Amino acid sequence: MTDATYSDRIAFVEELAWHLHAYGTTAERMEGAIGLVARRLQVECEPWSNPAGIILSFRDPARPARHTDVTRIVRPGLGDTHLRRLCAADRIAEDVICGRLDIAEGRAALHELERRPTGRENSLLVLGFLLASTAVAGLFRLPWLDIGVAAGTGLLIGLLLVASQSRPRLREGFEALSGLLAGSMAILASVLLGALNLNTVIIASLIVLVPGMTLTLAASELANRHLVSGTARFAGAVMTVVNLTIGTAIALAVAGFLGLEPQVRALRPQPEWVVWCALALGAYAFAVLFQARRRDYPLVMAAAVGGYLVSRYGGEWLGASAGVFLAALATTAAGNAYARMANRPGALVRLPGIIMLVPGSVALRGVVSMVQSQDLSVGQTAALAVFNTLMALVAGLVFGNLLISARRNL
Template structure:
């Protein structure tokens, strides 16, 4: 049983640690309901009362000291933060630091300093690996779709270019707002050039595969999950952010294709998926590794992350062939959510290490962008209705799997 935290330690110091931890967890991609639960648990252990209000771009944390008369110690922190990105290594480190502070293994000042130390910039080796991870994930998704070798190579090349744009964006503030549209425009330009001057491509599919890391599938899933958890403001904001990303990707793609049409460039388009099953299996392995890199997992967690990503895809694929795609996605999400809760319960580390990679190949990001892109290309809303309905089915199956996974094996840790 955890010992009570000594409340003789400064009230302001305890608040500062909780606020710092909250900002870190938010920036590492934690959803609203899990973040609020984690912050309340840490605050209670530190002898604080905390009422958090979290949304994708900020937090309001209202603190009070239960040992003082009501109103004497009320403190409110308003924290403005950009939308977070999944960083499994830093998430695990922040969780470990919080656990050590609550257990009395390290002091508040030491814990605060350890959290700030997580801000160190990545090495050039890490940057290069991440850029290559973009290319590998794009080529792997094209392989999972059994596209021809030229399509796979093109998607991989474009993925590397997208990774370079993603690396440049924080260093060029003017790129930030237009980075998604710029990446999509470059992706479509390269794909059109290859299809026009080298060989025919599954054009739209190659563009979507090359932009797979930018697709808002995880954001859509988290948004609906937050809405079902009654975090209405956060869920609505996250959903709006996902839609805006879809629009920027579509706009960038259409700009490139329209310019090519105006210049009289006619890409050769085909619908051909000739690859055997072994290519799909190899692509699954490489995709699992690529997402371990892109989620910035600790090297010791690579086997767990890769196994989770591969298991989620295989469960969905096999169950989908037997009972239909929605059933496969539901079973996969449910089992991986339960597995993540079990991992957190018994291994004492964040369940996101299992849960997030487990559903990444199931989320409907590519399908949602495809539906919008098809509707804009054909100037007909009905053209994208089938894909839009597929997005809805995937979202419903995923969220149902997440909800019932938590019922199958309840989480004892919020992360």
């Protein structure tokens, strides 16, 4: 570090910020982590993060106070959770801070993380969509036909996502096309194969795209006074729900125009063992979708299962909102404790622990039902459920961080 120039240190902090943002780090954790790394590198940095980019203002400590030397704007685009690369970036930053790597080697190591997904990674992504849709349908205790339709649709949506990676125009309409695909598959299956829990099957098919985690992170950022980032993230989540609903509504409208009448039923016949199998399958699916390292799969799966169990049994004991609060509190505290003990990002525990608690499916169900009935009152119950769940989650995240503080914010 002593041999590195001021420009080299700025370049490393900028590169690290790009990677942390690209791997789904929230505004408050991003700014805290970047500020700490910059101080360790003897650079004063004032970061400002939002979902679309980062502004970094640097000052040489040898210069007069509040004199900004360099301002950089970093635009990696909308980030996506990638636990394997997040852990790698965190390890590189740790090695540079501790002197195990010089700054040039650290930048080179960060550059090596930038590569296009391999065929194996894309195959795992598609598998994750398939398993997640299957698992959520099982957790909803849907009949076997409903589970099969949700699984098949999840597979098709995963393939559509892989196809959109190299086609910008397809990527722009991906969410609406996914909603159209999910609605069309559910309607055709209900007409040709048998009655379905129609809306629930559609939601299970789209579960990976439902922005429940985004809504939760947005509420958390707003609670931490990151108003611009929280508002932007919240608006993005709302538009994702709108796009998914638009696609579903088009499918229903086309079916009505063609005279196709879907057979709808409300039936949840599955025994308890199906729920437990679905829970294990869902935990594995989210380990795949969060793109964790293979050796971290047991940890990620245990966190997902633990969060669900605390929420379920805590909810049976104290009420649904209290169960969600306890689960968020436990997973946040456990994630921070793991980060301190293992010197690795607590996101490995925190994100999987709350993924099954987020209210995205309730939000989508409410909007779809409201559009189908053209009645605002239909969505009020869902909106209240979303609000209660978000309050419980944010309270759990806040008090979990108070109980055990985060290690270097990640």
